[in-house]
Amino acid sequence: MRQLTKQDRLITELDQWVRALLVPDARACQRPSPGDAFLEQPMTLAEKRHIAGLMRVNHAGEVCAQALYRGQGLTATLATTREQMHQAAAEEIDHLAWCETRLHELSSHPSVFNLLWYSGSFVMGAVAGLLGDRWSLGFVAETEQQVSAHLVHHLNQLPSQDDKTRAILQQMNTDELAHADAAKSAGAAELPSVIKWAMQKISLCLTRCSYYF
Numbered sequence: 001m002r003q004l005t006k007q008d009r010l011i012t013e014l015d016q017w018v019r020a021l022l023v024p025d026a027r028a029c030q031r032p033s034p035g036d037a038f039l040e041q042p043m044t045l046a047e048k049r050h051i052a053g054l055m056r057v058n059h060a061g062e063v064c065a066q067a068l069y070r071g072q073g074l075t076a077t078l079a080t081t082r083e084q085m086h087q088a089a090a091e092e093i094d095h096l097a098w099c100e101t102r103l104h105e106l107s108s109h110p111s112v113f114n115l116l117w118y119s120g121s122f123v124m125g126a127v128a129g130l131l132g133d134r135w136s137l138g139f140v141a142e143t144e145q146q147v148s149a150h151l152v153h154h155l156n157q158l159p160s161q162d163d164k165t166r167a168i169l170q171q172m173n174t175d176e177l178a179h180a181d182a183a184k185s186a187g188a189a190e191l192p193s194v195i196k197w198a199m200q201k202i203s204l205c206l207t208r209c210s211y212y213f
């Protein structure tokens, strides 16, 4: 196989950037949405708006996941770690697609700030990759755990009849916990409390902005 040049990798990253940010009518994914197994139930406009806000937040989180993994994949020292990060980003595409489908179904839209979230997360991922594989994996494990906590919080806010969104969020939560476990098993370092705290504050900003816009 041909060795990728710096230009090749740059073009690949630009391609991934565009693919993550441009929302197609139906994004190709490996698994169908868990929500497809359920029928849409009657909901009030206020309920639909709230669920759309939550799904916009989750979609923005998945945009960040794409960027974090791609950024880490770019700067990871070991080729195997680079490949692992690219594989993880590919797996997260299912989540991105499921959130987009649910937003379409609710006649809503992704966050207008997604370009900002992607760019910031890409830089954070690239810096984590430069710190070495143990720290990079520690960053993955902590990110996935924080995402899982958000998903559980959102699950508790869903109207009881919204089986579609519930099925999506439950499967996403199962996947994110598995991603966190995989990172720990691969030797993730425990991040300092101050870094975890900073990550929570950044995530709070993303959550508040993406819910409305």
Ligand SMILES: [Fe+2]
Pocket (backbone or CB within 6 Å): 062, 065, 092, 095, 172, 176
């Ligand atoms: Fe995800």
Ligand SMILES: [Fe+2]
Pocket (backbone or CB within 6 Å): 065, 092, 144, 175, 176, 179
């Ligand atoms: Fe994940």
